[in-house]
């Protein structure tokens with residue numbers, strides 16, 4: 144068996160697999176070493192109860208670059224996406240609702256007009272604002288990160304200097320205030336700006352977090368549209384594994400890397416937890432930056448100042464609790480408009496976040512060290528549109544919830560807190576859909592500590608580190624380690640801890656492989 148490769152990839156998340164595929168396409172011998180018993184990292188599908196399969200962690204698709212899907216021929220390997228329709232449903236406590244459809248602007252305008260006629264013009268301007276920002280940033284994505292100074296200059300050159308102010312310097316609350324009057328319209332526009340972020344909508348920089356969620360084109364090339372992967376998110380990584388196998392990549396599961404091998408100041412391979420040594424000309428790490436630099440590299444291999452910046456400056460705190468449910472019936476929302484079936488509502492993103500103040504209160508609980516008493520809950524049910532995921536009559540439902548601390552003072556997640564929080568989330572959603580509690584057949588609970596234990600996500604941060612402006616572009620993960628190369632020659636970062644950050648995008652994996660090939664050519 145070969146024990147020396149051109150490239151060793153630590154971790155079989157989607158980015159590690161993308162990097163492996165691009166290197167193998169360029170003729171390199173590549174091995175992927177995954178600590179878990181399955182590949183996929185945070186993009187996996189799993190059966191949680193006989194016949195009920197869920198996307199365990201990541202659950203919806205928009206961000207994977209079409210260029211990668213096409214080049215790696217992922218469709219031929221089983222990757223299939225379809226849009227959510229409608230896109231967003233927000234119930235309000237007084238029985239009112241908003242139901243938006245991103246693919247039907249006229250319908251969305253009518254719906255906004257129903258609640259807040261004066262905000263229709265604001266919505267048109269809002270859409271145009273995000274388009275201008277995406278037009279400037281999207282062409283940079285499949286390249287090494289530009290500096291913040293260059294980014295600002297590109298906005299200035301495009302005549303959009305004020306958009307830079309709005310995107311990078313304002314808070315989402317202030318930005319929304321520049322476009323909308325209605326608190327309800329503001330509420331439905333806000334949630335993506337705080338995903339996995341130690342922030343409320345009142346925190347400067349949150350519009351950039353929103354942009355990261357608005358820039359995708361995986362659904363038939365249409366920007367900002369979100370949808371599902373048939374068979375759940377595991378099919379993203381299964382299709383990548385299919386492409387990798389065809390390209391001759393070796394993939395090993397149950398192969399935890401314990402240490403990066405360093406000889407004469409150069410990464411030259413890895414040592415597995417079972418003591419096996421595997422040599423490679425280059426080592427790519429799909430593990431997050433803290434795990435990579437503080438856990439896998441010998442202390443002497445990296446400059447002390449760099450290690451300290453990673454340890455102290457780079458934020459990887461978790462905020463997310465994921466609750467996956469097997470159901471005997473779909474939730475029936477009290478606020479659902481007449482004539483719209485539960486299947487249709489469930490096919491949208493349903494957000495329990497009825498006002499900016501609600502999100503602010505949820506954040507304030509987290510800041511004082513306790514789980515949000517009134518949490519933000521984002522709900523998806525894929526089974527109405529993909530019956531392969533549940534038995535006849537049954538359904539699956541995913542609840543992505545914030546804000547939940549990794550460490551709760553005086554409590555351990557293992558002493559019953561996980562169950563208490565899950566009960567509380569169900570109770571929160573039941574205020575809007577009272578049949579939910581009685582419909583639960585089985586549940587899977589993932590607190591921040593579980594996201595760390597199961598997926599290796601330090602602190603439980605779903606993006607390998609927040610995606611705020613100060614941890615983006617050439618500052619990701621910290622200054623001095625940008626553009627996929629690291630201070631240890633021969634070691635590269637190919638996961639979400641590298642530019643442009645988290646989400647199922649494939650971009651860090653692609654860009655890292657390009658950096659390796661460019662260095663080889665030199």
Ligand SMILES: Cc1cc2nc3c(=O)[nH]c(=O)nc-3n(C[C@H](O)[C@H](O)[C@H](O)COP(=O)(O)OP(=O)(O)OC[C@H]3O[C@@H](n4cnc5c(N)ncnc54)[C@H](O)[C@@H]3O)c2cc1C
Nearest residue numbers: 154156157158178184185201202203400638639645646647
């Ligand atoms: C709960 C949750 C919900 C999310 N929702 C969405 C969503 O709906 N849409 C979206 O686009 N994104 C979502 N995300 C974010 C997205 O899933 C991640 O940013 C992305 O999957 C990370 O991919 P990656 O390949 O960079 O890293 P990962 O998927 O984290 O993969 C890293 C891999 O490295 C392995 N590894 C770590 N250390 C070692 C070691 N020492 N030896 C060997 N292997 C190792 C890990 O086991 C893991 O398999 C979500 C994430 C979570 C957790």
